[in-house]
Amino acid sequence: MSKHSFLRYNQPGATFYTCTIKAPEIIHRLAIRRRSDSSDGIQRDDDRKRVRDIGNYLGTPDAIIPTPIIVSAYENCIKLTDTHLEISENEKIIGHILDGQHRVLGLKETPESILEEIELLIVFVFGIDTYSEATIFTTINSNQKQVSKSLIYDLFALDPKRSKERVCHEIVKSLNDDPLSPFHKRIKILGKKIEDTESLSQSAFIDQLLKTINKKSSSLIKYYEKEEDWVLRKLIINCFKAIDNAIESTQNKYPKDYFYRTSGYGGVTQALSEIVYAGEKKRDISEEFFEKVFTKFFELAPTPPEGTGNSSMIAIRERIIEALRETKI
Structure with a gap:
């Protein structure tokens, strides 16, 4: 088990748990469920240009990823105690992405030496159904206003x-x-x-x-x-x-x-x-x-x-x- 201190915060639709995890420890353990692949998928098909751009950006000395990756956690893989969030080492995949797939895909194309320097802000949500996952996804993405x-x-x-x-x-x-x-x-x-x-x-x-x-x-x-x-x-x-x-x-x-x-x-x-x-x-x-x-x-x-x-x-x-x-x- 890897242990991480977490912060819990409540909102009307769900309770969220946030912690920081080094990029190499998490990015290969997150699934992406696309709508085009399965009936319970919520993600868009990935934009390869966007993935390449993020990957290239992450190779620069001043690269940052300050925004969280939101993950629907698999409860058999992650245990919550009063003080820590414990992630099982036995399971290959520990959850699937609700928001942040392009950042994760860009990170996967980044050299390991750079990944070691990157800590990610991960937000876990537990025990929600597919409709609730879709609501989170559409709320985040449909209400964003593109920067001029x-x-x-x-x-x-x-x-x-x-x-x-x-x-x-x-x-x-x-x-x-x-x-x-x-x-x-x-x-x-x-x-x-x-x-x-x-x-x-x-x-x-x-x-x-x-x-x-x-x-x-x-x-x-x-x-x-x-x-x-x-x-x-x-x-x-x-x-x-x-x-x-x-x-x-x-x-x-x-x-x-x-x-x-x-x-x-x-x-x-x-x-x-x-x-x-x-x-x-x-x-x-x-x-x-x-x-x-x-x-x-x-x-x-x-x-x-x-x-x-x-x-x-x-x-x-x-x-x-x-x-x-x-x-x-």
Whole structure:
């Protein structure tokens, strides 16, 4: 028997017993009953990407799992005394998971040397029927509100270490705050709209910029690696000021804020690496260079693509690439 001190707490639906157990001692002794496998299963099928992400995260030096794994305990495997919770060593499986399957699966893919350093908060519940188990599962999972991705990106500002996410966060914040920036008061910081002019979420801005920086053979990555973040910021300013000028000076049917919404902004940003590469070959990445490209863009494509989302982003990007080929610089 392994013994663990526990804390008991009562709630209207059940009594719970919580204790800490080292990860290697518990994670391989918990069953996962999936709805797709049996009539008394309550769990969803596992999301392999989520499992891999958790496993990769747990391999980092600052990894934490502060939230509990909730387990429906098998009473023949666990004995409660006045002071301890005693777990039998004779049984391979001691209970099944009500909440936390992806954390446990991620832990199973973590090297043993790291697992030894992790203590888990385990909450046991005893003697409840399948319906009660399902009630616990659905209550926990259906009432969760997903954290805003804009808030997640905003929290990167708290990280003392340099990262692409933090750099992109700092760029979008400064562009939104700068009265001379084309993005001034156009960004929904933390995903919440405060000003009527705000049309693009913080997360949408960062998502597309990150994809462009991370793209294979990106012409922007060198500026990040050399810590020349001001150059990245200036390139974005030059590009979108040029769009504003070109949209005014050409005959076209684009709404004036089209490129400050997700589809328009995304299409331009997906093409930004190619535009910068073309400009660098000519040794010209000025606002004037960008304006020549977008003047040609509006001449070749005077109306926006139909639809929204990724298909329209791709259409915008392809039209910009065509304009690059046609532009005489």
